[in-house]
Amino acid sequence: MISVAEKEWKDTISTNGLREEFSLVNALKNPENVYKLNLRRKRIDSIPPEIGKLKNLEVLIISGSTIKSLPKEIENCKKLKSIIANSSKLEELPSSLGNLKNLRTLKVGNCNLKSIPKEIGNIESLWELSLGHNNIKTLPQELGKLKNLTVLDISDNPIKEFPSCIVQMENLKRFWMYRSNIKQIPFEINNLKYLDHIRLSKKKIENIDSIESVMPEIMFLDKN
Numbered sequence: 158m159i160s161v162a163e164k165e166w167k168d169t170i171s172t173n174g175l176r177e178e179f180s181l182v183n184a185l186k187n188p189e190n191v192y193k194l195n196l197r198r199k200r201i202d203s204i205p206p207e208i209g210k211l212k213n214l215e216v217l218i219i220s221g222s223t224i225k226s227l228p229k230e231i232e233n234c235k236k237l238k239s240i241i242a243n244s245s246k247l248e249e250l251p252s253s254l255g256n257l258k259n260l261r262t263l264k265v266g267n268c269n270l271k272s273i274p275k276e277i278g279n280i281e282s283l284w285e286l287s288l289g290h291n292n293i294k295t296l297p298q299e300l301g302k303l304k305n306l307t308v309l310d311i312s313d314n315p316i317k318e319f320p321s322c323i324v325q326m327e328n329l330k331r332f333w334m335y336r337s338n339i340k341q342i343p344f345e346i347n348n349l350k351y352l353d354h355i356r357l358s359k360k361k362i363e364n365i366d367s368i369e370s371v372m373p374e375i376m377f378l379d380k381n
Contacts, residue, residue, distance in 0.1 A: 175213055181205065189213055197221055209233030219245050220264075232256040243267055243287070255279035266290050266310060275299040278322075289313050289333060301325030312336055312356070312380075319343055332356070335380040342368050356380050 175192035178184040180199075184191045185207055193216040194208070200223050208214075209230030217234075220243045231237070232253035239262040240254075247268040254260070255276025260283055267290040277286075278299030286303070288296075289312040296311065301322035306329055311320070313336040323332070324345040333356040340363045346352070354376035359365050369377055 181208065184211060192216065194218070196224070199224070202226075204228055204231075206230040212236070215239070217241070219247075221245065225269075227251050227254075229253045235259065238262070240264065250274055250277070252276040258282060261285065263287070273297060273300070278302040281305060284308065286310070296320040296322055298322050304328060307331065307351075309333070324348060327351075330354075337361075344368070344371060347372055354378055 172192055176190055177193040177195055178191050179195050181194065181204065184194055188210040189212055191211050192213055194211065194214060195218045197218050198221040203224060203226050206228045208228060211234055213236055214234045215236050215238045217237060217239070218241045220241050222245045225246050225248050227250065229251050231251065234257070236259055237257050238259055240260065241262070241264045243264050244267045247265055247270060249270065250265065250273065252274040255274065257280060260280050262285045263283060264285070264287040266287045270291040270293055272293060273288065273296060275297035278297060278301065281302065281304065283303050283306055285308040286306060287310045289310040291314055293314040294316060298321065303326055306326045308331045309323065309326065309329060310333040312333045315338055317338045319339050319342055323329070324343060327349065328351055329349050330351050330353055332352065335356050335358045340361060342362055342364060352375060356378040358381050359377065359379045
């Protein structure tokens with residue numbers, strides 16, 4: 158299913174005669190002519206620093222690949238709007254991602270991540286952040302600066318305390334937090350005036366009845 162945020166960023170992609178490439182070797186032959194690099198399911202451990210030469214790159218897909226890391230030089234892909242890395246082997250994200258001022262979508266669900274760099278909070282353009290199904294225990298407070306974020310997924314992570322940064326994401330619409338270790342949702346979440354649904358494991362939330370009573374207009378979707 159394509160999310161609302163993903164549909165919106167796709168509408169902003171303009172190929173202008175540029176190409177989609179399926180290997181970095183081919184992409185680097187004419188680096189300024191590539192808008193999309195599709196490395197889906199590639200059996201490689203990393204992406205070399207030369208990816209920074211793709212000045213017109215807008216979409217990077219590494220989902221299902223064995224890629225474990227992204228190079229610092231990805232910050233030179235200034236036009237990058239979407240990174241789709243779901244079900245890859247990513248173990249960490251470079252702090253330099255925080256310099257991608259046009260990034261709309263960052264999907265790193267079902268990887269091997271243990272933390273998120275605080276610099277992600279500098280990406281004010283970000284609409285969708287998918288972190289589900291990793292081994293992340295906390296979110297950096299700096300993520301509260303993501304004022305344009307509309308979709309957030311932190312489900313199936315060993316997070317024990319509700320991340321306070323979430324109640325600062327003033328344009329958040331869809332929030333997934335099921336299969337976490339969170340037991341309490343702060344009442345401040347009611348300040349998110351655009352929030353329309355939360356997907357969670359109801360039986361784990363001790364104050365779910367109270368939260369539902371003060372947010373009757375929100376859909377609470379139960380998922381165990």
